Amino acid sequence: MAILVTGGAGYIGSHMVLALVERGEQVVVLDNLSTGMWWAVQPEAKLVEGDIGDEALLDRIMAEHRFDAVVHFAGSIVVPDSVRDPLGYYLNNTVKSRMLMACAVKAGIPRFIFSSTAAVYGNVPAEPVFEDRPPAPVSPYGASKLMTEQMLKDSHAAYGLQFIALRYFNVAGGDPRGRIGQSTPRATHLIKVACQTALGQRERLEVFGTDYDTPDGTCLRDYIHVSDLIAAHVDALDYLRKGGDSGIFNCGYGKGYSVLDVIRAVERVNGAPLPVQYAPRRAGDPAAIVAGAARVREVLGWQPRHENLDFIVETALNWERKLALRNAGG
Numbered sequence: 194m195a196i197l198v199t200g201g202a203g204y205i206g207s208h209m210v211l212a213l214v215e216r217g218e219q220v221v222v223l224d225n226l227s228t229g230m231w232w233a234v235q236p237e238a239k240l241v242e243g244d245i246g247d248e249a250l251l252d253r254i255m256a257e258h259r260f261d262a263v264v265h266f267a268g269s270i271v272v273p274d275s276v277r278d279p280l281g282y283y284l285n286n287t288v289k290s291r292m293l294m295a296c297a298v299k300a301g302i303p304r305f306i307f308s309s310t311a312a313v314y315g316n317v318p319a320e321p322v323f324e325d326r327p328p329a330p331v332s333p334y335g336a337s338k339l340m341t342e343q344m345l346k347d348s349h350a351a352y353g354l355q356f357i358a359l360r361y362f363n364v365a366g367g368d369p370r371g372r373i374g375q376s377t378p379r380a381t382h383l384i385k386v387a388c389q390t391a392l393g394q395r396e397r398l399e400v401f402g403t404d405y406d407t408p409d410g411t412c413l414r415d416y417i418h419v420s421d422l423i424a425a426h427v428d429a430l431d432y433l434r435k436g437g438d439s440g441i442f443n444c445g446y447g448k449g450y451s452v453l454d455v456i457r458a459v460e461r462v463n464g465a466p467l468p469v470q471y472a473p474r475r476a477g478d479p480a481a482i483v484a485g486a487a488r489v490r491e492v493l494g495w496q497p498r499h500e501n502l503d504f505i506v507e508t509a510l511n512w513e514r515k516l517a518l519r520n521a522g523g
Protein backbone atom coordinates (compact mmCIF):
# COMPACT_ATOMS: atom_id res chain seq x y z
CA MET A 194 0.00 0.00 0.00
CA ALA A 195 1.18 3.50 -0.78
CA ILE A 196 0.35 6.95 0.54
CA LEU A 197 -0.54 9.92 -1.65
CA VAL A 198 0.91 13.16 -0.26
CA THR A 199 -0.44 16.28 -1.95
CA GLY A 200 1.72 19.37 -1.52
CA GLY A 201 4.64 17.12 -0.59
CA ALA A 202 7.15 19.52 -2.17
CA GLY A 203 6.09 22.33 0.19
CA TYR A 204 7.38 23.25 3.63
CA ILE A 205 5.27 21.00 5.85
CA GLY A 206 4.50 18.31 3.25
CA SER A 207 8.20 17.73 2.53
CA HIS A 208 8.75 16.97 6.25
CA MET A 209 5.90 14.44 6.05
CA VAL A 210 7.47 12.77 3.03
CA LEU A 211 10.76 12.54 4.92
CA ALA A 212 9.06 10.95 7.94
CA LEU A 213 7.15 8.47 5.77
CA VAL A 214 10.12 7.30 3.70
CA GLU A 215 12.15 6.97 6.94
CA ARG A 216 9.58 4.48 8.25
CA GLY A 217 9.62 2.58 4.97
CA GLU A 218 6.29 3.70 3.51
CA GLN A 219 5.82 3.92 -0.23
CA VAL A 220 5.08 7.56 -1.08
CA VAL A 221 3.72 9.33 -4.14
CA VAL A 222 3.77 13.14 -4.07
CA LEU A 223 1.37 15.20 -6.17
CA ASP A 224 2.45 18.83 -6.34
CA ASN A 225 2.12 21.55 -8.97
CA LEU A 226 5.30 23.26 -7.66
CA SER A 227 3.50 26.61 -7.42
CA THR A 228 5.28 27.26 -4.10
CA GLY A 229 6.99 23.91 -3.52
CA MET A 230 10.48 22.81 -4.58
CA TRP A 231 11.14 19.57 -6.45
CA TRP A 232 14.42 19.14 -4.56
CA ALA A 233 12.62 19.12 -1.21
CA VAL A 234 11.05 15.76 -2.10
CA GLN A 235 13.11 12.80 -0.89
CA PRO A 236 14.40 10.72 -3.81
CA GLU A 237 12.74 7.57 -2.38
CA ALA A 238 9.34 9.16 -3.07
CA LYS A 239 7.81 9.46 -6.52
CA LEU A 240 7.06 13.07 -7.50
CA VAL A 241 4.20 13.65 -9.92
CA GLU A 242 4.09 17.26 -11.07
CA GLY A 243 0.44 18.17 -11.48
CA ASP A 244 -2.64 19.73 -9.99
CA ILE A 245 -4.98 18.33 -7.34
CA GLY A 246 -7.90 19.66 -9.41
CA ASP A 247 -6.97 17.54 -12.44
CA GLU A 248 -9.50 14.71 -12.36
CA ALA A 249 -7.96 12.68 -15.19
CA LEU A 250 -4.54 12.83 -13.54
CA LEU A 251 -5.97 11.85 -10.14
CA ASP A 252 -7.85 8.91 -11.67
CA ARG A 253 -4.68 7.76 -13.38
CA ILE A 254 -2.46 7.99 -10.28
CA MET A 255 -5.08 6.32 -8.13
CA ALA A 256 -5.44 3.47 -10.64
CA GLU A 257 -1.66 3.00 -10.88
CA HIS A 258 -1.10 2.72 -7.10
CA ARG A 259 -2.96 1.09 -4.25
CA PHE A 260 -3.23 3.97 -1.79
CA ASP A 261 -4.49 3.38 1.71
CA ALA A 262 -4.42 7.08 2.58
CA VAL A 263 -4.31 10.56 1.14
CA VAL A 264 -2.44 13.15 3.21
CA HIS A 265 -3.55 16.48 1.84
CA PHE A 266 -1.23 19.48 2.33
CA ALA A 267 -1.62 21.19 -1.06
CA GLY A 268 -3.19 24.61 -0.87
CA SER A 269 -2.78 28.36 -0.81
CA ILE A 270 -1.75 29.66 2.60
CA VAL A 271 -1.33 33.43 2.80
CA VAL A 272 -4.18 34.96 4.81
CA PRO A 273 -4.04 38.54 3.36
CA ASP A 274 -3.85 37.15 -0.19
CA SER A 275 -7.08 35.27 0.53
CA VAL A 276 -8.72 38.57 1.45
CA ARG A 277 -7.62 40.09 -1.88
CA ASP A 278 -8.48 37.01 -3.96
CA PRO A 279 -11.14 35.00 -2.13
CA LEU A 280 -12.39 33.16 -5.22
CA GLY A 281 -8.85 32.04 -6.03
CA TYR A 282 -8.55 30.67 -2.49
CA TYR A 283 -11.94 28.93 -2.58
CA LEU A 284 -10.92 27.36 -5.90
CA ASN A 285 -7.53 26.08 -4.79
CA ASN A 286 -8.42 25.14 -1.22
CA THR A 287 -12.07 24.14 -1.35
CA VAL A 288 -13.13 23.27 -4.91
CA LYS A 289 -9.97 21.33 -5.68
CA SER A 290 -10.07 19.57 -2.31
CA ARG A 291 -13.56 18.43 -3.28
CA MET A 292 -12.16 16.97 -6.50
CA LEU A 293 -9.39 15.20 -4.63
CA MET A 294 -11.88 13.79 -2.13
CA ALA A 295 -14.30 12.72 -4.86
CA CYS A 296 -11.55 10.85 -6.72
CA ALA A 297 -10.36 9.22 -3.49
CA VAL A 298 -13.90 8.03 -2.71
CA LYS A 299 -14.34 6.81 -6.30
CA ALA A 300 -11.05 4.89 -6.09
CA GLY A 301 -12.00 3.37 -2.72
CA ILE A 302 -9.13 4.99 -0.77
CA PRO A 303 -10.27 4.56 2.83
CA ARG A 304 -8.41 7.30 4.71
CA PHE A 305 -7.83 11.03 4.39
CA ILE A 306 -5.68 13.33 6.56
CA PHE A 307 -6.12 17.04 6.06
CA SER A 308 -4.09 20.18 6.90
CA SER A 309 -6.52 22.52 8.57
CA THR A 310 -5.68 25.62 10.53
CA ALA A 311 -6.28 27.59 13.71
CA ALA A 312 -7.61 30.27 11.34
CA VAL A 313 -10.96 28.43 11.39
CA TYR A 314 -11.52 29.80 14.93
CA GLY A 315 -11.31 33.48 13.97
CA ASN A 316 -10.98 36.05 16.75
CA VAL A 317 -10.83 34.30 20.06
CA PRO A 318 -10.40 35.30 23.69
CA ALA A 319 -6.94 35.00 25.26
CA GLU A 320 -7.53 31.57 26.82
CA PRO A 321 -6.79 28.29 24.95
CA VAL A 322 -9.25 27.33 22.22
CA PHE A 323 -10.61 23.81 22.13
CA GLU A 324 -11.87 21.84 19.15
CA ASP A 325 -15.52 22.11 20.19
CA ARG A 326 -15.46 25.91 20.02
CA PRO A 327 -17.82 26.98 17.21
CA PRO A 328 -15.60 27.99 14.30
CA ALA A 329 -15.93 31.58 13.06
CA PRO A 330 -13.20 32.27 10.49
CA VAL A 331 -12.51 35.91 9.71
CA SER A 332 -10.62 35.32 6.45
CA PRO A 333 -11.48 33.51 3.22
CA TYR A 334 -8.41 31.33 3.93
CA GLY A 335 -9.93 30.11 7.21
CA ALA A 336 -13.36 29.71 5.61
CA SER A 337 -11.91 27.74 2.68
CA LYS A 338 -10.36 25.27 5.14
CA LEU A 339 -13.50 25.03 7.27
CA MET A 340 -15.54 24.13 4.18
CA THR A 341 -13.12 21.31 3.46
CA GLU A 342 -13.52 20.03 7.02
CA GLN A 343 -17.28 20.04 6.43
CA MET A 344 -16.90 18.07 3.18
CA LEU A 345 -14.83 15.51 5.09
CA LYS A 346 -17.47 15.16 7.81
CA ASP A 347 -20.20 14.73 5.20
CA SER A 348 -18.11 12.26 3.16
CA HIS A 349 -17.46 10.28 6.32
CA ALA A 350 -21.20 10.08 6.98
CA ALA A 351 -22.18 9.31 3.40
CA TYR A 352 -19.33 7.16 2.05
CA GLY A 353 -17.52 5.99 5.18
CA LEU A 354 -14.36 7.95 4.33
CA GLN A 355 -12.21 7.92 7.49
CA PHE A 356 -10.63 11.29 8.14
CA ILE A 357 -8.55 13.32 10.52
CA ALA A 358 -8.36 17.09 10.15
CA LEU A 359 -5.44 18.63 12.02
CA ARG A 360 -5.79 22.29 12.91
CA TYR A 361 -2.25 23.62 12.92
CA PHE A 362 -1.31 26.55 15.10
CA ASN A 363 1.96 28.37 14.21
CA VAL A 364 4.26 25.93 12.48
CA ALA A 365 7.98 26.75 12.51
CA GLY A 366 11.48 25.29 12.46
CA GLY A 367 13.06 22.71 10.19
CA ASP A 368 14.26 19.13 10.19
CA PRO A 369 16.55 18.80 13.27
CA ARG A 370 19.16 17.13 11.04
CA GLY A 371 19.04 20.08 8.63
CA ARG A 372 17.93 18.13 5.55
CA ILE A 373 14.92 20.32 4.74
CA GLY A 374 13.17 23.41 6.03
CA GLN A 375 10.94 26.29 5.02
CA SER A 376 12.14 27.38 1.61
CA THR A 377 9.40 29.56 0.11
CA PRO A 378 11.08 32.80 -0.96
CA ARG A 379 8.41 35.32 0.06
CA ALA A 380 7.44 33.79 3.39
CA THR A 381 5.70 36.09 5.85
CA HIS A 382 5.91 33.93 9.00
CA LEU A 383 7.50 35.58 12.03
CA ILE A 384 10.21 33.03 12.84
CA LYS A 385 11.28 32.70 9.22
CA VAL A 386 11.40 36.47 8.72
CA ALA A 387 13.27 36.93 12.03
CA CYS A 388 15.89 34.36 10.96
CA GLN A 389 16.32 36.04 7.57
CA THR A 390 16.85 39.30 9.43
CA ALA A 391 19.37 37.68 11.79
CA LEU A 392 21.37 36.59 8.74
CA GLY A 393 21.30 40.07 7.23
CA GLN A 394 18.96 39.14 4.38
CA ARG A 395 16.47 41.71 5.59
CA GLU A 396 17.34 45.08 7.05
CA ARG A 397 15.07 44.79 10.09
CA LEU A 398 12.17 42.91 11.56
CA GLU A 399 8.96 44.86 11.89
CA VAL A 400 6.96 44.15 15.04
CA PHE A 401 3.32 44.47 14.06
CA GLY A 402 1.62 46.10 17.03
CA THR A 403 2.80 46.77 20.58
CA ASP A 404 -0.51 47.86 22.09
CA TYR A 405 -2.34 44.53 22.33
CA ASP A 406 -3.96 43.44 25.57
CA THR A 407 -1.19 40.91 26.28
CA PRO A 408 1.58 40.85 28.93
CA ASP A 409 4.11 42.74 26.75
CA GLY A 410 1.70 44.32 24.27
CA THR A 411 2.67 42.08 21.32
CA CYS A 412 0.65 39.14 19.96
CA LEU A 413 0.82 35.67 21.52
CA ARG A 414 1.03 32.56 19.35
CA ASP A 415 1.45 28.83 19.96
CA TYR A 416 4.57 27.87 17.97
CA ILE A 417 4.90 24.18 17.13
CA HIS A 418 8.01 22.54 15.68
CA VAL A 419 7.34 21.13 12.22
CA SER A 420 8.71 17.67 13.13
CA ASP A 421 6.34 17.45 16.10
CA LEU A 422 3.50 18.47 13.81
CA ILE A 423 4.49 15.70 11.42
CA ALA A 424 4.60 13.20 14.30
CA ALA A 425 0.92 14.04 14.88
CA HIS A 426 0.22 13.16 11.22
CA VAL A 427 2.00 9.84 11.57
CA ASP A 428 0.04 9.15 14.78
CA ALA A 429 -3.16 10.06 12.91
CA LEU A 430 -2.31 7.63 10.12
CA ASP A 431 -1.59 4.80 12.56
CA TYR A 432 -4.74 5.59 14.49
CA LEU A 433 -6.94 5.48 11.39
CA ARG A 434 -5.27 2.30 10.19
CA LYS A 435 -6.23 0.71 13.51
CA GLY A 436 -9.85 1.75 12.89
CA GLY A 437 -9.87 4.86 15.10
CA ASP A 438 -12.76 7.30 14.85
CA SER A 439 -12.60 10.22 12.47
CA GLY A 440 -12.22 13.65 14.01
CA ILE A 441 -10.64 17.06 14.33
CA PHE A 442 -7.59 17.84 16.43
CA ASN A 443 -5.71 21.00 17.39
CA CYS A 444 -1.96 20.82 16.89
CA GLY A 445 -0.07 23.10 19.23
CA TYR A 446 1.73 22.86 22.55
CA GLY A 447 -0.82 24.89 24.50
CA LYS A 448 1.61 27.66 25.39
CA GLY A 449 1.73 31.18 23.95
CA TYR A 450 4.86 33.19 23.15
CA SER A 451 4.85 36.86 22.26
CA VAL A 452 6.57 38.46 19.28
CA LEU A 453 9.14 39.88 21.72
CA ASP A 454 9.72 36.37 23.18
CA VAL A 455 10.51 35.17 19.66
CA ILE A 456 12.88 38.09 19.07
CA ARG A 457 14.73 37.32 22.32
CA ALA A 458 14.98 33.64 21.36
CA VAL A 459 16.50 34.56 17.98
CA GLU A 460 18.97 36.89 19.71
CA ARG A 461 19.95 34.15 22.20
CA VAL A 462 20.42 31.51 19.52
CA ASN A 463 22.20 33.80 17.07
CA GLY A 464 24.25 35.56 19.76
CA ALA A 465 23.60 39.05 18.38
CA PRO A 466 20.93 41.73 18.72
CA LEU A 467 18.21 41.69 16.08
CA PRO A 468 17.41 44.99 14.35
CA VAL A 469 13.72 45.60 14.99
CA GLN A 470 11.28 48.34 14.20
CA TYR A 471 7.99 48.82 16.00
CA ALA A 472 5.20 49.15 13.47
CA PRO A 473 1.40 49.47 13.55
CA ARG A 474 -0.82 46.42 13.95
CA ARG A 475 -1.18 44.16 10.93
CA ALA A 476 -4.81 43.89 9.81
CA GLY A 477 -6.60 40.75 10.91
CA ASP A 478 -4.16 39.61 13.62
CA PRO A 479 -5.86 38.23 16.74
CA ALA A 480 -4.13 39.33 19.99
CA ALA A 481 -3.60 35.77 21.15
CA ILE A 482 -4.31 32.30 19.85
CA VAL A 483 -3.20 29.29 21.84
CA ALA A 484 -4.28 25.69 21.39
CA GLY A 485 -6.31 23.68 23.82
CA ALA A 486 -3.92 20.82 23.16
CA ALA A 487 -5.09 17.83 25.20
CA ARG A 488 -7.14 15.90 22.64
CA VAL A 489 -4.31 15.14 20.20
CA ARG A 490 -2.23 13.68 23.06
CA GLU A 491 -5.08 11.75 24.65
CA VAL A 492 -6.68 10.29 21.54
CA LEU A 493 -3.83 10.00 19.02
CA GLY A 494 -1.13 9.37 21.66
CA TRP A 495 0.94 12.29 20.36
CA GLN A 496 4.15 12.94 22.28
CA PRO A 497 6.00 16.07 21.16
CA ARG A 498 9.80 16.02 21.39
CA HIS A 499 10.81 19.58 20.54
CA GLU A 500 8.65 21.70 22.81
CA ASN A 501 11.20 24.49 23.16
CA LEU A 502 11.18 27.87 21.46
CA ASP A 503 14.98 28.13 21.29
CA PHE A 504 15.19 24.73 19.59
CA ILE A 505 12.54 25.75 17.06
CA VAL A 506 14.50 28.92 16.31
CA GLU A 507 17.83 27.06 16.16
CA THR A 508 16.52 24.62 13.51
CA ALA A 509 14.94 27.48 11.55
CA LEU A 510 18.17 29.47 11.64
CA ASN A 511 20.30 26.48 10.64
CA TRP A 512 18.05 25.86 7.68
CA GLU A 513 18.11 29.52 6.65
CA ARG A 514 21.93 29.38 6.55
CA LYS A 515 21.86 26.27 4.36
CA LEU A 516 19.24 27.76 2.08
CA ALA A 517 21.34 30.91 1.62
CA LEU A 518 24.27 28.73 0.53
CA ARG A 519 22.05 26.72 -1.81
CA ASN A 520 20.57 29.89 -3.34
CA ALA A 521 24.07 31.26 -3.81
CA GLY A 522 24.91 28.07 -5.70
CA GLY A 523 27.08 26.73 -2.87
Ligand SMILES: NC(=O)c1ccc[n+]([C@@H]2O[C@H](COP(=O)([O-])OP(=O)(O)OC[C@H]3O[C@@H](n4cnc5c(N)ncnc54)[C@H](O)[C@@H]3O)[C@@H](O)[C@H]2O)c1
Binds near residue numbers: 308365
Ligand atom coordinates in the same frame (compact mmCIF):
# COMPACT_ATOMS: atom_id res chain seq x y z
N1 LIG B 1 2.61 27.06 7.49
C1 LIG B 1 1.72 27.19 8.45
O1 LIG B 1 2.00 27.81 9.50
C2 LIG B 1 0.37 26.57 8.31
C3 LIG B 1 -0.56 26.79 9.34
C4 LIG B 1 -1.82 26.18 9.23
C5 LIG B 1 -2.13 25.36 8.15
N2 LIG B 1 -1.21 25.19 7.15
C6 LIG B 1 -1.59 24.34 6.01
O2 LIG B 1 -0.57 23.39 5.77
C7 LIG B 1 -0.51 23.08 4.38
C8 LIG B 1 0.93 23.17 3.91
O3 LIG B 1 1.40 24.48 4.13
P1 LIG B 1 2.93 24.91 3.91
O4 LIG B 1 3.26 25.91 4.93
O5 LIG B 1 3.75 23.71 3.76
O6 LIG B 1 2.79 25.69 2.52
P2 LIG B 1 3.64 25.53 1.15
O7 LIG B 1 3.18 26.63 0.27
O8 LIG B 1 5.09 25.40 1.45
O9 LIG B 1 3.12 24.14 0.60
C9 LIG B 1 1.96 23.98 -0.20
C10 LIG B 1 2.32 23.02 -1.32
O10 LIG B 1 1.15 22.75 -2.10
C11 LIG B 1 1.47 22.88 -3.48
N3 LIG B 1 0.20 23.23 -4.16
C12 LIG B 1 -0.54 24.36 -3.97
N4 LIG B 1 -1.65 24.29 -4.73
C13 LIG B 1 -1.61 23.11 -5.40
C14 LIG B 1 -2.48 22.47 -6.34
N5 LIG B 1 -3.63 23.04 -6.75
N6 LIG B 1 -2.12 21.25 -6.83
C15 LIG B 1 -0.96 20.67 -6.44
N7 LIG B 1 -0.10 21.23 -5.56
C16 LIG B 1 -0.43 22.44 -5.04
C17 LIG B 1 2.55 23.92 -3.54
O11 LIG B 1 3.36 23.86 -4.70
C18 LIG B 1 3.36 23.59 -2.28
O12 LIG B 1 4.35 22.62 -2.54
C19 LIG B 1 -1.45 24.05 3.69
O13 LIG B 1 -2.65 23.38 3.37
C20 LIG B 1 -1.70 25.13 4.72
O14 LIG B 1 -2.95 25.72 4.58
C21 LIG B 1 0.02 25.77 7.21
Ligand SMILES: O=c1ccn([C@@H]2O[C@H](COP(=O)(O)OP(=O)(O)O[C@H]3O[C@H](CO)[C@H](O)[C@H](O)[C@H]3O)[C@@H](O)[C@H]2O)c(=O)[nH]1
Binds near residue numbers: 313381383400414
Ligand atom coordinates in the same frame (compact mmCIF):
# COMPACT_ATOMS: atom_id res chain seq x y z
O1 LIG C 1 7.33 40.26 10.18
C1 LIG C 1 6.51 39.93 11.04
C2 LIG C 1 5.71 38.77 10.90
C3 LIG C 1 4.78 38.48 11.89
N1 LIG C 1 4.66 39.28 12.99
C4 LIG C 1 3.70 38.94 14.04
O2 LIG C 1 4.01 37.64 14.51
C5 LIG C 1 2.82 36.93 14.86
C6 LIG C 1 2.77 35.63 14.07
O3 LIG C 1 2.57 35.94 12.69
P1 LIG C 1 2.76 34.88 11.52
O4 LIG C 1 2.55 35.59 10.22
O5 LIG C 1 4.02 34.13 11.73
O6 LIG C 1 1.60 33.85 11.77
P2 LIG C 1 0.01 34.08 11.95
O7 LIG C 1 -0.28 33.88 13.41
O8 LIG C 1 -0.45 35.33 11.31
O9 LIG C 1 -0.59 32.92 11.02
C7 LIG C 1 -0.50 31.55 11.33
O10 LIG C 1 -1.68 31.13 11.94
C8 LIG C 1 -2.85 31.31 11.18
C9 LIG C 1 -3.94 30.82 12.04
O11 LIG C 1 -4.17 31.70 13.08
C10 LIG C 1 -2.74 30.58 9.85
O12 LIG C 1 -2.84 29.19 10.07
C11 LIG C 1 -1.46 30.90 9.14
O13 LIG C 1 -1.27 30.05 8.02
C12 LIG C 1 -0.29 30.73 10.06
O14 LIG C 1 0.88 31.16 9.46
C13 LIG C 1 1.66 37.89 14.53
O15 LIG C 1 1.31 38.56 15.71
C14 LIG C 1 2.28 38.91 13.55
O16 LIG C 1 1.70 40.16 13.62
C15 LIG C 1 5.45 40.41 13.15
O17 LIG C 1 5.34 41.13 14.13
N2 LIG C 1 6.35 40.69 12.16
